[in-house]
Structure formats: structure tokens, C-alpha cells
């Protein structure tokens with residue numbers, strides 16, 4: 001089913017959440033399963049692309065035909081992305097932690113009954129960095145929103161320099177850690193509503209939309 005319409009395209013996908021250490025045994029993480037990014041990588045490979053999947057911690061199996069690079073922190077993920085010199089399509093599907101602990105302890109922190117304060121500093125925006133490259137690929141990103149989905153996603157698309165943003169409404173058992181999802185795709189001069197479907201199907205719709213945008 002479907003053609004090999006990405007032959008010759010170098011596709012890079014970030015997926016899953018990042019993990020930001022507090023000390024050697026503890027970290028800050030989020031609920032991302034990595035399913036959407038892994039489904040996108042699998043679909044790109046099926047369509048004939050050369051695919052690199054840069055994944056935060058995830059128990060999901062590597063899709064066949066995909067080169068996987070495992071990373072832990074946002075900084076690791078950024079370094080892995082920057083190490084790839086040229087790409088045709090970048091898909092930022094990772095739930096990158098917005099903050100990291102400023103100075104992770106090199107020993108296990110002991111509790112003493114007192115409040116513990118952690119200083120958090122902002123992480124670099126990986127997708128923004130890719131979109132700012134001189135030789136920029138087609139940039140696809142995601143936005144998980146709880147309200148005003150279209151408006152927030154439209155603003156985010158432009159602010160981060162994305163060509164296409166895939167927005168989903170999260171909360172009450174929607175979006176994260178589920179096999180299915182509903183997405184609103186927004187690009188310059190167009191949009192497309194994708195009804196609730198499994199993530200592999202949505203991945204196909206995203207690449208179909210990519211071809212449509214390239215044709216316009």
C-alpha cells in the first residue's frame with residue numbers, strides 16, 4: 001500500500017522524551033512514549049527514505065531499515081542532530097525537556113527533611129536550530145496544546161521557523177502514550193484536519209501533506 005515516494009530523501013526524526021539528570025540516580029522526564037516519532041521513522045523508511053531516528057529513552061523497537069541513535073538529555077539530542085551535516089526533511093517529534101537541572105549532583109542527594117531547591121535552566125530549542133541552518137531542510141514539528149490549539153500552533157510554527165506543524169490537543173487521556181491521536185496540520189497558506197487514527201496512518205498523512213506542499 002502506497003508508493004516509495006521518499007526515495008533519495010534523507011529524513012531525520014527526533015522522538016520520545018529527553019531525560020534530565022538531577023543526580024546519578026534521579027531525573028526529570030515527561031510522558032512521551034516516542035510512538036509518534038517511531039511511526040514517522042517507520043513510514044519514511046517504508047517510503048524509501050534514508051532515515052536516522054534520534055531517540056530519547058524508549059522501550060519501542062527500532063523500525064526496520066532505520067538507523068537509530070539513542071540519546072538521553074536534550075543536550076545529547078541537540079549534539080546528535082548537529083552531527084548530521086545534511087538532511088532533506090527534519091521531523092522534530094521529540095518531547096524535549098524545556099529545562100534541565102543547572103548543576104546535577106555527582107553523588108546521590110541525601111534527604112534531610114528540608115525543602116530541596118533545584119535550579120532549572122532552559123534547554124536549547126533543537127528544531128529552531130535546524131530551521132536556522134543556511135542549508136535548511138523541510139522542517140516538520142509538533143505542538144501539544146491543551147487549549148486554543150490552532151492559534152497557539154500557528155504562532156509556534158512561525159516562531160520556530162517550521163514549514164509544517166502538527167498540533168494535537170492533550171489532556172484527559174489524549175495524545176501521549178497512546179497508539180492513536182488526532183492532528184491539525186498547519187502550513188503557510190493551508191491546513192488539514194486529521195481525525196483520530198493510529199499514529200502510523202497519521203505519519204502517512206503527514207508525508208502526503210509534505211508532497212502536497214512541495215507541489216504548490
Ligand code: C5P
Pocket residue numbers: 014074092093094095096097098123124125126127128140141142143144156
Ligand atoms: O515549544 P514546544 O515544546 O511546544 O515545541 C514543540 C516542538 O518543538 C516539537 O516539534 C519539539 O520536538 C520541538 N522542540 C525542540 N527543542 C526544544 C523544545 C521543543 O526541538 N527544546
